[in-house]
Amino acid sequence: MTMDTLHLPFATKRASGARFWRNLSFWGLLPSWLLMGFALILPIAIIAAVSVATRGAHGGFTWDFNLAGYSQILFNEGWTGELEFTPQYLMIIARTFLLAGATTLICLLFAVPVAYFISRQPPSQKAILVYLVTLPFWVSMILRVYAWMIILGKEGTLPRLLENLGFPPGMSFMFNDGATLTAMVYTYMPLMVLPVFASIEKLDGTLIEASHDLYGDRWVTLRRVILPLTAPGILAGAILVFVPSLGAVLEPTLMGGGKQMMMGSLIQLQFGGGRNWPFGAAIAMTLMAVVLIFLIFTALRSARKETAK
Amino acid sequence: MTQPKAIEVKSVSKNFGTYQALKSVSFNIGSNEFFTMLGPSGCGKTTLLRMLAGFESPSSGSILLNGREVVDIPPHRRRVNTVFQSYALFPHMTLEQNVAYGLENLGWDGARIRARVGEMLERVHMTVMAKRKPAQLSGGQRQRIALARALAPEPEVLLLDEPLSALDLKLRQAMRDELRTLQRDTGITFVFVTHDQEEALDMSDRIAVLGGGEVQQIGTPTQIYEEPVNRFVADFVGETNFLDVEVLEVAAGQATVRMPFGAVFTAPATGHTTKGRATLSIRPEKINLGDQAQGIAFEGQIVNKNYMGGYTHYTLNVRGTELRASRRNASREGDTIESGATVPVGFVAASARVLAA
Numbered sequence: 001m002t003m004d005t006l007h008l009p010f011a012t013k014r015a016s017g018a019r020f021w022r023n024l025s026f027w028g029l030l031p032s033w034l035l036m037g038f039a040l041i042l043p044i045a046i047i048a049a050v051s052v053a054t055r056g057a058h059g060g061f062t063w064d065f066n067l068a069g070y071s072q073i074l075f076n077e078g079w080t081g082e083l084e085f086t087p088q089y090l091m092i093i094a095r096t097f098l099l100a101g102a103t104t105l106i107c108l109l110f111a112v113p114v115a116y117f118i119s120r121q122p123p124s125q126k127a128i129l130v131y132l133v134t135l136p137f138w139v140s141m142i143l144r145v146y147a148w149m150i151i152l153g154k155e156g157t158l159p160r161l162l163e164n165l166g167f168p169p170g171m172s173f174m175f176n177d178g179a180t181l182t183a184m185v186y187t188y189m190p191l192m193v194l195p196v197f198a199s200i201e202k203l204d205g206t207l208i209e210a211s212h213d214l215y216g217d218r219w220v221t222l223r224r225v226i227l228p229l230t231a232p233g234i235l236a237g238a239i240l241v242f243v244p245s246l247g248a249v250l251e252p253t254l255m256g257g258g259k260q261m262m263m264g265s266l267i268q269l270q271f272g273g274g275r276n277w278p279f280g281a282a283i284a285m286t287l288m289a290v291v292l293i294f295l296i297f298t299a300l301r302s303a304r305k306e307t308a309k
Numbered sequence: 310m311t312q313p314k315a316i317e318v319k320s321v322s323k324n325f326g327t328y329q330a331l332k333s334v335s336f337n338i339g340s341n342e343f344f345t346m347l348g349p350s351g352c353g354k355t356t357l358l359r360m361l362a363g364f365e366s367p368s369s370g371s372i373l374l375n376g377r378e379v380v381d382i383p384p385h386r387r388r389v390n391t392v393f394q395s396y397a398l399f400p401h402m403t404l405e406q407n408v409a410y411g412l413e414n415l416g417w418d419g420a421r422i423r424a425r426v427g428e429m430l431e432r433v434h435m436t437v438m439a440k441r442k443p444a445q446l447s448g449g450q451r452q453r454i455a456l457a458r459a460l461a462p463e464p465e466v467l468l469l470d471e472p473l474s475a476l477d478l479k480l481r482q483a484m485r486d487e488l489r490t491l492q493r494d495t496g497i498t499f500v501f502v503t504h505d506q507e508e509a510l511d512m513s514d515r516i517a518v519l520g521g522g523e524v525q526q527i528g529t530p531t532q533i534y535e536e537p538v539n540r541f542v543a544d545f546v547g548e549t550n551f552l553d554v555e556v557l558e559v560a561a562g563q564a565t566v567r568m569p570f571g572a573v574f575t576a577p578a579t580g581h582t583t584k585g586r587a588t589l590s591i592r593p594e595k596i597n598l599g600d601q602a603q604g605i606a607f608e609g610q611i612v613n614k615n616y617m618g619g620y621t622h623y624t625l626n627v628r629g630t631e632l633r634a635s636r637r638n639a640s641r642e643g644d645t646i647e648s649g650a651t652v653p654v655g656f657v658a659a660s661a662r663v664l665a666a
């Protein structure tokens with residue numbers, strides 16, 4: 001056999017091999033593409049289209065191009081058709097960001113010590129504790145929110161307990177921002193604990209010892225060594241909590257009583273009782289745009305940090 | 310010792326659960342001393358060092374730094390710094406920031422910190438890399454920064470846990486000299502941990518040999534090597550031959566012994582030698598062969614030989630007893646004794662040492 005006869009079949013095999021892999025990656029990824037198309041891109045496209053459609057007289061909409069949905073966020077149409085500025089919806093947007101921000105911050109304050117504590121346990125107990133953190137996910141979210149209503153409500157566990165301790169009877173902790181926040185923090189806490197735990201686990205313990213060795217007390221060590229080195233996990237956790245918090249519907253409706261709205265419930269209202277689909281779609285698109293900008297910003301920042309290293 | 314004591318370790322024990330890692334260890338370390346803790350893996354060296362740093366507290370006993378009890382003082386309030394085996398440089402800080410870290414925590418002012426950091430970086434020849442991050446360094450460079458960082462705050466004591474073990478052979482040799490010079494120049498007490506006996510002999514003022522959670526012997530490198538107090542030390546530090554001998558008489562640190570192959574002579578002995586069975590330790594390089602044989606002389610057959618370049622190791626059979634000898638190849642024709650040959654063998658009685666059986 002000459003070198004050529006040895007070489008030729010091999011070469012052709014390689015070429016057809018490459019085509020094989022290209023085909024495989026196309027057909028293999030097809031289900032994902034279909035899912036993304038039908039479950040993500042298509043609905044967003046529809047909502048985007050609806051947001052610039054015209055509101056129908058009795059609900060629904062007609063396909064006439066109209067930016068009224070967007071202008072409604074800032075302006076109210078008076079009787080004579082002139083636009084006057086209204087802060088009503090801006091307030092809801094601001095409240096939403098405030099509540100989502102507070103949720104993220106409170107989750108962070110609880111999650112860092114919890115994650116740190118878990119990371120300090122022996123391996124066998126770590127697994128159990130991590131499992132316990134995820135336990136709430138095994139129960140339907142509605143059930144969990146109702147459980148909070150039973151605890152905080154008028155005849156609930158907490159008011160009764162306080163009554164027995166000598167506080168006036170009939171106290172209720174429901175239907176205010178505090179109740180909404182409580183349920184949101186509770187719901188999203190695991191999403192914060194897990195990534196923070198993962199990054200603390202990766203942290204080399206001798207670095208903490210080195211900091212103590214070099215005269216750093218606990219606070220200095222936390223601020224200058226632990227936090228900077230676990231920042232990626234904290235950022236991931238913050239995004240995982242903040243983004244769904246912005247769209248929360250269940251908690252403000254059930255716990256907050258629905259009077260003080262958040263963007264999620266406002267959108268829901270427009271598609272339901274409000275019968276103003278274009279307006280609902282416009283708010284949804286605005287929310288998505290804000291989240292996207294936020295995500296792109298943080299991604300760019302961490303990418304810049306990576307290249308700086 | 311007339312020197313002031315930098316460290317006093319008094320009957321320190323440490324238990325991990327039911328396992329006793331240290332059993333009532335006591336010793337003193339003088340100021341400005343280069344003190345080495347030498348011992349096999351798992352003998353408790355790191356545990357002791359961590360107790361000096363404050364990361365671990367003794368189960369019983371006390372530790373004094375410059376006369377002050379420190380068992381209840383946390384690491385960040387002890388004027389002790391550590392060079393960690395893994396270096397433990399902060400990966401998110403530049404080298405400069407790493408070195409400045411301890412000084413900032415001590416509350417030095419900015420100008421003084423800058424001056425000191427510059428001085429330390431220069432001291433370890435790393436000035437040009439000041440703005441780099443630890444990930445961009447080689448092992449030896451990281452080692453230097455770890456040293457600079459630990460020395461910058463002018464600690465009373467510097468602890469080093471096997472700092473050279475991650476370096477390659479050439480670099481290790483260079484760093485030994487550099488460490489020794491640094492210690493002399495700064496006058497800081499160094500407590501150095503290693504399981505490498507050569508390193509310990511080369512660098513230390515005094516060595517504590519640890520074994521089985523206990524101090525086996527403390528002494529200068531020469532004392533440890535030439536006058537080991539028991540089999541453990543003689544065996545762990547350097548190479549040696551152990552021969553079963555019978556002690557006929559003991560007098561003033563000397564013992565008269567009978568060798569398995571008959572010879573009777575008097576050699577230095579440890580304090581607790583008694584009549585009866587004992588062990589004679591004689592190091593391979595102290596056994597002379599061929600025309601160099603002198604002192605207690607006998608004959609032996611070369612069973613095996615390992616040519617090592619600078620010297621040659623021989624395994625001898627002396628009337629049924631195996632002996633190892635090594636000989637420096639002082640000239641090109643040095644290695645002339647052939648395997649299987651029967652040659653004169655001898656050693657000077659004063660080079661041998663009688664130990665408990």
Ligand SMILES: Nc1ncnc2c1ncn2[C@@H]1O[C@H](COP(=O)(O)OP(=O)(O)OP(=O)(O)O)[C@@H](O)[C@H]1O
Nearest residue numbers: 325328330348349350351352353354355356357504
């Ligand atoms: N946190 C701990 N829990 C339980 N046992 C421990 C702990 N730390 C050390 N030990 C045990 O104590 C003994 C001494 O450990 P140490 O780390 O001091 O040894 P070492 O002399 O430094 O050994 P090496 O040369 O391998 O580093 C070992 O048997 C070890 O298994």
Ligand SMILES: [Mg+2]
Nearest residue numbers: 354355356470
């Ligand atoms: Mg060790």
